[in-house]
Amino acid sequence: MMTKAGEGRLTHAPADHPAVLKPKIGILFANLGTPDGTDYWSMRRYLNEFLSDKRVVDIPDWKWQPLLQLIILTRRPFTSGANYKLIWNKEADESPLMTITKQQIAKLKTAADLRYGAEVMVDFCMRYGNPSTQSVVDKMVAAGCEKILFVPLYPQYAGATSATANDAFFKALMKVNRQPAARITPEYFDRPSYIDALAGTVERAYAALPHKPDVLVASYHGMPKRYLMEGDPYHCQCQKTSRLLRERLGWEKGSIDTTFQSVFGREEWLKPYTVEHVAELAKQGKKHIAVISPAFASDCIETLEEINGEIREAFEHAGGESFTYIPCLNDDEAHIKVLMEVVEENLLGWIQ
Template sequence: MYFVRLVLPFFSHPQKNRSMSKTHVLIVNLGSPDDTSVPAVRRYLAEFLSDKRVVDLPRWQWWPILHGIILRTRPAKTAASYQQIWTATGSPLVVTTRKQAQLLGQRFVNDGVSVHYAMRYGNPSIGSVLNDIITDDCDHLLVFPLYPQYSRTTVETVRDKVTLELAKRSFHFSVDHIDSYYNNEGYIQAMADHIRNFQAQYEQPDKLIFSYHGIPKRYAENGDVYPQHCHETTRLLVEKLGLSPSQYLTTFQSRFGREEWLQPYTDETLKALAQKGDKIVHVLSPAFSADCLETLEELEVENRGYFEKNGGKIYRYIPALNDDERHIDVLESIIRQRLSTRNGNA
């Protein structure tokens, strides 16, 4: 696991008793539109796809594509996808992240630690939540992006946004960041138990597919360690589950545009498995701490279609850990470890 301390302006309060110090934890996930309307989805996609960490093309090259083509054509299709997964209480990702924050807050209620949640894109925004934290009694902020595997396109852009928003404000606390937990023992155990319980309820598959969100291959070639983290997560899970090489595959999903992304691709793999005779597959994504569009629609619906249309018989998506108690245990442990390290008690 990687921890990075971000050195930001810190102004002490000599009159404050350190025993009364207050820590705030901010968990962050990717985000979601405010609703399933086309305008809301367009606003969300505009913010997301304007991030230079997500699409690093020169702005003169990317802006005409984004504003002239993508934001004119893609929002309607994406809105229809969101409509398939939206719940009575809103976006599944936002609802689950809110629940995770509430459950974690209960774990720290006697520790002088408050837990908040924000979305990197959309609402609640990082800026609005930082406003709440700044107005409260705060000595230290721990930012925890809920991406198990580090990538510049996810974890690093959270740091960018927190730094940018804090630079606009006057604040008097130190800031730390958790970078990843792809190899955390508790996380691996919780995922392995989750898989075992799911398969005990259903059946053993011909193949277990570990599908991770993709990034352009060029990003990895330029030093993003994300694929290494993904493969290490798979290795540890396979070791814990006792799987042979013929029983599993690691794939990458959600590619966008014409550029080559990390391979093998999940959709193409599922088509090929069905065509060669595999009848039962189970698919999960260890890259997601909460179910969202990429899991509930892309993996559960779209990729099921690819497998079944090519001759596959049974396709099952294994849900994310979401607000499962074992998942909250893992997140609590990671937070406590970091705070203990900061306080010199580890």
């Protein structure tokens, strides 16, 4: 709310002093992103921004950009657009990721309002696409946020997810005249409440099935194996999430397989690859499997189309009989509780 010169806390200011906003704390959640539409140019803009990120593809520009601009971005927008059309929220004219993120933020706003009142402002941005990180940071600063807590919606840390989201946040701050104090939250891959929330989705899904699956596959987004060797902790954190989930469920070793999906390019990525692994399970006689995606805070193209489409087909084509996809945590109340725990811990010292 605007406070004019001479009013409120600025009673000492001269009459011509610029209007000053009541100080607030911003809580900014960041998700990966989504194209604005499924048409060629919307897909091309989104893919260009995503695939030009050095954290995602670290090939030198002189090698990568000609290939990207002249070959990949002339073809891939058509295939990616077709895949998005399969899952597009036609009623809202947006991707499921956008719909779900809005639902999450609505519940987080309610929770934050109950906890902190008007002292905080909750919003979200996308690393790629809209709303951009810059636009939301600008909005928060314009609304009087003198402190901003930045919350990447990635349970496990990876340079290509958490770090690039943080990069965009810090770059946005570089363009702000009155920079707010800033904090970023750490990954929450081993937080007990997060593991409990994952376990809850598994237990509910299994309770609704006529028979227990032979194996639960925990499919995480992949990355080049080289990144692991260069010190990225993502692979180790994924393995720990799977182990903690198995222990929380009280299952024996070997009951959860950790795999990686969304392989891109020719170099070796983290293995085993989900699409190959589920086919091998079917060939081994494991005809009933379930798949969960612990690395995604929201269902998206990689879960709704890739897992529930391509990966399901690979399993069934190899002889699998029943394939159960367990949705992401999305706006489940247990997930909102996890995220609010993260927020509350990281606001200590800023607000009571």
